[in-house]
Amino acid sequence: MAKIVFFCVAFQSQAQDKETIAKGISISNFEVDNISDVEIKVTVNYSYVGKTDPEKFFIYAFPQDGEGNSMSRNVNTALIPLKTGNNQVVFTIKKHLKKDDFTSKSIKICMLAIKRKMYCQEFLFNKSWNSTIKHPRIISFTAKKTNIIKGDSTTLVWQTENAYNVSLYGERPNVQKVKPSGFVNISPKKTTTYRLNAKRSLETYTREPGSNMYITITVDSKPKLESAPEIVFFKIEPQNIERGEQVRFYWQINNAQKIQLFDSFGEIMSDIQDANKEFGKLQKINGEYMENLNKSETYILKATNNFGSVKKIFKVTVKGKKID
Known part of the structure; x- marks a missing residue:
């Protein structure tokens, strides 16, 4: 919404203007709020000394074209009762949507007595009154x-x-x-x-x-996996044993869907997480496995998810000869 301020640019003769002001009648401080293509709000201050009657004495505003012709029939504008003294008045001027589009060059403001003009003042204001709505x-x-x-x-x-x-x-x-x-x-x-x-x-x-x-x-609500699993640690204790002794494997893995433990013969343990409940959730999985050994062995821990797999290798040394 653009506010345009015009200062009192009147088209009265100098003699008439002085005579009217001397009688205490004037219109000044013209301002316009350009609401839309078909509507404006006009604000003016006026001074008036004379008779008042809400049914006979009014002030109103209307647009004029470049030839000075009134375009009041093309718009809606209200007659506002005059008051004595110094006053401010606001006019809402809206174009009839069924009327032809037109361009105004000025706004004329008049004081009326029984619909007869007592005093008018004209203010420059260019506007195209266009009913062709540009839709948002x-x-x-x-x-x-x-x-x-x-x-x-x-x-x-x-x-x-x-x-x-x-x-x-x-x-x-x-x-x-x-x-x-x-x-x-x-x-x-x-x-x-x-x-x-x-x-x-x-x-x-x-x-x-x-x-x-x-x-x-x-x-x-759940953080998604965006990388392969991580083996935080994989330990075997003890790493050196006598024949027949027990070793303990334990590990911590992040973001795995499947965990497998292999020896030289193949898979010896598998831990598959519930895909519906766990996969897609940031996991920290702790696991362990125990076994008695009678020979040296190499173990592989493998962790897998949809983004890849990782593995870690660990060797356990058994002292003494192999027991068949």
Whole structure:
């Protein structure tokens, strides 16, 4: 909404102007709020000394074309009763939507007595009164990330045109009035669909549905695996034993879906995590295995998930001859 301020540019003769001011009648401090293509608000100060009657004495405003012709039949504007003394008055001037489009060069403000003009003053103001509505349009509405982990944030970015009133609807009952083009950081607690609504003007088109665009931000409560597993440690104690003695294996692994232990004959142990409950969750898996040995042996611990696998090799030395 643009506010345009004009200072008293009157088209009265100098003699008439002095005579009128001497009688205590004047109009000054002309201001315009350009609400839309079909509506303006005009504010003026006026001084008036004379008779008053709310049914006979009025002040009103109307646009004129470049030839000085009144365009009052093309607009809606109210007659406001005159008051004595120094006053301020606000006119709302709206174009009849069924009338032809036109261009005005000035706004004329007149004091009336029984619909007869007592005093008028004209102020320069160029405006195209255009009923051809340029509908609001959302050019883009995007998110830097559409999938986030709970507690993280992302940024919504949008651009519109011909929109004077833009709202962002998200987690109920949250509604934000936002700029026609801009961005906002969000951190939804759950998967949420955001709606951007763009309208021309709530003040003029209160029933206007506007333009809408939607985007869904998916929130995952579990951190996703994005790399192969990690074997934090793999230990065997003791590392040197006598024939027939027992060794103990123990380990800690992060982010594994499947854990396997091999010796020289093949797999001797397998631990498969429940994919529905565990995979996709940051895991710290502790495990152990015990075995009695009568010969030296090499062991391989292997951990696997959807992103790959890792392994670690450990050798146990058995003293003495092999027992068959």
